[in-house]
Amino acid sequence: MSEKSMESRESIDLDLNRYLLILKRWWLPAVSIFVATVILSAISTKFLKPDYEAEGKLLFRVPSFKVAGNNLSPGTSEGGDSGDLKSLVATQNPISSQIEVISSPSLLQRTIDKLKLKDNKGEPLEVKALQKALNLKIVGGTDVLRISYSSHDPEEAAAVVNTIMRLYLENDILTNRSEAGATRQFMAKQLPTTQAAVNNAEVALRIFKQKHHIADLSEETRSAVATIGNLDNEMNTVKAQLDEVNAQTNELRQKVELNSQEAIAVSTLSQSPAIQGILTQLQDTDRQLAIERSRFLDDNPIIINLEAKKVNLKSLLQQQVGQTIGNQTQVPPNLLQIGELRQSLIQNFLQSEIQRFGLTQRLSSLYNSRSNYEQRVKLIPQLAQNQRELERKVEVAESTYQTLLKKVQELQLVENTNTPSSRIIAQALVPKDPTLSKIIIVLVLGVMFGLFFATTTVLFLVMRDKSLKTLKEIRDVFRYTLLGIVPLSVKKLRLRYSNGESISQTIAVRDTPHSLTSEMYRMIQANLKFLSSDNLLKTIVVTSAVPKEGKSTVSANLAAAIAQLGRQVLLIDADMRVPSQHHLWELTNEVGLSEVLVGQAEFDIAVSKVMDNLDVLTAGVRPANPLALLDSKRMASLIESFSSQYNYDFVIIDAPPLLLAADALTLSQMTDGILLVARPGVIDSNSANAAQEMLERSNYNVLGLVVNGIIDKNESSSYRYHAHEYFKPRELTKELKGLAKK
Numbered sequence: 001m002s003e004k005s006m007e008s009r010e011s012i013d014l015d016l017n018r019y020l021l022i023l024k025r026w027w028l029p030a031v032s033i034f035v036a037t038v039i040l041s042a043i044s045t046k047f048l049k050p051d052y053e054a055e056g057k058l059l060f061r062v063p064s065f066k067v068a069g070n071n072l073s074p075g076t077s078e079g080g081d082s083g084d085l086k087s088l089v090a091t092q093n094p095i096s097s098q099i100e101v102i103s104s105p106s107l108l109q110r111t112i113d114k115l116k117l118k119d120n121k122g123e124p125l126e127v128k129a130l131q132k133a134l135n136l137k138i139v140g141g142t143d144v145l146r147i148s149y150s151s152h153d154p155e156e157a158a159a160v161v162n163t164i165m166r167l168y169l170e171n172d173i174l175t176n177r178s179e180a181g182a183t184r185q186f187m188a189k190q191l192p193t194t195q196a197a198v199n200n201a202e203v204a205l206r207i208f209k210q211k212h213h214i215a216d217l218s219e220e221t222r223s224a225v226a227t228i229g230n231l232d233n234e235m236n237t238v239k240a241q242l243d244e245v246n247a248q249t250n251e252l253r254q255k256v257e258l259n260s261q262e263a264i265a266v267s268t269l270s271q272s273p274a275i276q277g278i279l280t281q282l283q284d285t286d287r288q289l290a291i292e293r294s295r296f297l298d299d300n301p302i303i304i305n306l307e308a309k310k311v312n313l314k315s316l317l318q319q320q321v322g323q324t325i326g327n328q329t330q331v332p333p334n335l336l337q338i339g340e341l342r343q344s345l346i347q348n349f350l351q352s353e354i355q356r357f358g359l360t361q362r363l364s365s366l367y368n369s370r371s372n373y374e375q376r377v378k379l380i381p382q383l384a385q386n387q388r389e390l391e392r393k394v395e396v397a398e399s400t401y402q403t404l405l406k407k408v409q410e411l412q413l414v415e416n417t418n419t420p421s422s423r424i425i426a427q428a429l430v431p432k433d434p435t436l437s438k439i440i441i442v443l444v445l446g447v448m449f450g451l452f453f454a455t456t457t458v459l460f461l462v463m464r465d466k467s468l469k470t471l472k473e474i475r476d477v478f479r480y481t482l483l484g485i486v487p488l489s490v491k492k493l494r495l496r497y498s499n500g501e502s503i504s505q506t507i508a509v510r511d512t513p514h515s516l517t518s519e520m521y522r523m524i525q526a527n528l529k530f531l532s533s534d535n536l537l538k539t540i541v542v543t544s545a546v547p548k549e550g551k552s553t554v555s556a557n558l559a560a561a562i563a564q565l566g567r568q569v570l571l572i573d574a575d576m577r578v579p580s581q582h583h584l585w586e587l588t589n590e591v592g593l594s595e596v597l598v599g600q601a602e603f604d605i606a607v608s609k610v611m612d613n614l615d616v617l618t619a620g621v622r623p624a625n626p627l628a629l630l631d632s633k634r635m636a637s638l639i640e641s642f643s644s645q646y647n648y649d650f651v652i653i654d655a656p657p658l659l660l661a662a663d664a665l666t667l668s669q670m671t672d673g674i675l676l677v678a679r680p681g682v683i684d685s686n687s688a689n690a691a692q693e694m695l696e697r698s699n700y701n702v703l704g705l706v707v708n709g710i711i712d713k714n715e716s717s718s719y720r721y722h723a724h725e726y727f728k729p730r731e732l733t734k735e736l737k738g739l740a741k742k
Contacts, residue, residue, distance in 0.1 A: 034450040041446020050434030052154035056161045057426035060143045099136045111163050154431045161428035172420040184411035187404050198397040205390040217384050224377050231370045242359040252349035282313040467684045474678045477688040483704035484524035509560035521561040539651040539671040543664035545691035549679035550708040552580040555654040563614035567649040572617045575656045576626035579619030585610045592620025597629045631666045658691050673701035679709040
């Protein structure tokens with residue numbers, strides 16, 4: 001566990017203990033007010049008029065139809081669970097809606113009018129008053145509604161419940177019939193529109209199928225996939241054939257050394273009789289020309305004629321070639337006449353080209369067909385989706401039409417029925433015994449107000465009480481070293497005299513040396529001894545903030561505790577206004593400190609020996625101005641002489657309270673410091689703060705704090721438990737016996 005969580009837990013425990021202590025301290029007024037309030041509430045119940053409560057029960061079931069706006073939700077005939085009402089809100093019990101109907105002002109007003117209900121003044125009962133006395137509750141886990149009504153008249157209570165149930169059933173029947181009639185009329189008007197919607201949806205589906213040539217898309221998809229597979233096989237076959245023809249064509253092209261157009265032209269020219277005739281004549285002319293050249297010169301008319309004939313033949317040949325194959329194709333002259341082998345190769349080449357062209361066209365056609373099928377296949381999903389949407393519209397339209405038609409027929413039957421959506425399963429009977437609800441409510445309110453008033457009283461008393469009650473509260477104000485705590489040990493022994501009571505206080509260290517109180521004083525002297533290891537304390541002033549805090553008792557017991565250790569101790573009563581040491585030690589106060597200071601008596605005569613090692617100097621007769629005597633050189637020299645001249649080891653001065661006189665502060669300047677005594681329940685927070693501020697402002701040497709008169713029941717943690725375990729009951733009994741003898 002972390003340090004922070006431990007501190008948080010401790011603070012919670014302290015707060016709880018503080019509240020418990022407050023309750024323990026003020027329990028008597030709190031309990032008194034609480035009991036008085038409860039008793040008054042119990043008495044007030046005797047003046048209440050008895051109330052009688054009658055109750056009836058309605059069982060709800062599924063109605064034949066339920067209107068939701070202008071539409072109908074399914075009834076039992078359409079798969080609804082019988083025995084349960086349907087609600088428009090999934091998380092809402094449908095009976096809650098019927099409760100609002102039953103408690104509606106119109107139905108309650110009809111009940112008031114029918115029964116002629118009156119209030120206490122004889123006036124017609126208000127609807128709000130009837131609603132207040134009416135109780136509607138759903139029986140858990142069922143479809144049953146319990147209706148109860150409270151009234152001073154038992155017969156009236158039963159009559160109201162039965163009348164409300166009957167009026168509700170009548171109203172339910174009329175409501176169902178009117179809703180059924182209105183709904184039937186509305187639906188009858190919707191039938192033509194719904195039928196037209198069915199026709200429009202069917203026409204749209206038919207036009208869509210005609211436009212996209214749809215018969216059966218699923219069958220068409222399977223057929224298209226199979227066709228694409230066949231086309232792929234056929235394309236592969238054509239590709240193989242085309243590759244073979246291409247190889248053959250390339251081989252023939254290399255042999256004929258012609259392209260396809262040239263080959264066609266050469267083949268055409270070689271097969272033309274006119275061209276071949278001209279070529280024959282041209283060859284004959286060349287042969288004659290060669291012969292004549294060997295006989296004649298070039299200018300010979302025969303050679304000239306042959307040259308002219310040759311030119312004419314060439315022109316004619318050229319003209320004939322142009323007419324045969326056109327002027328765009330140029331054929332070398334050496335190819336105008338070819339042999340049969342070359343002619344055969346050209347023919348084979350041309351046939352191969354024709355075959356290649358045919359295969360190419362066929363492959364292209366197969367590609368186009370396959371592309372068309374693929375496009376159709378890709379389009380089929382969208383067409384199928386559109387077709388399904390149109391078919392769904394047709395189905396929805398047909399379903400709506402059929403539902404409306406069926407509901408119209410059902411509503412015609414509902415209009416003529418008298419069956420409500422609930423029935424009475426328990427009539428209200430006239431109650432015989434009154435209810436105790438009001439009495440219980442009054443008593444509960446009495447307890448609540450009693451707790452409130454008791455708590456308020458405790459808070460008021462706590463706010464008014466400014467006294468510091470616990471050790472913790474005193475330590476929070478006085479931030480000095482805690483030298484010891486003294487439990488409440490002053491015993492009041494009442495001795496009956498004729499003039500009243502006498503209270504005698506004892507010195508615990510002397511009279512009950514083995515008691516817890518004595519040990520506490522010994523612990524205080526031990527803490528004083530070790531408070532300053534460098535400078536030994538010899539003279540201290542014991543005081544308190546206000547009177548009655550036990551400073552004189554603490555001074556006496558502390559002096560006795562130190563004296564029991566063998567040290568010479570002098571106890572001086574410097575409270576000349578209200579002296580008390582002579583009462584504690586049962587001494588006379590005729591001669592004391594005041595007489596010593598003014599020189600009327602010697603110290604040796606004024607001092608009294610009360611115990612071994614312990615002398616007491618009483619206050620003496622009260623002077624006119626005690627502060628003037630204490631704040632004198634005589635007092636300062638006297639304090640110094642106690643150690644040097646009279647050999648006292650320790651001097652304790654009992655001084656007046658801080659807030660009532662300046663004596664203690666004056667004496668503290670002549671001594672080693674102040675021992676501050678505080679008592680829970682006596683000192684208040686304002687006085688404590690004033691004393692603390694006074695001591696801090698002037699930087700007085702405060703040795704420490706002694707908390708006197710600790711009340712164990714007021715403390716959050718009890719140390720007395722361990723003390724009772726350590727100090728045996730036998731020794732405590734001795735202490736009480738010793739006090740009784742006093």
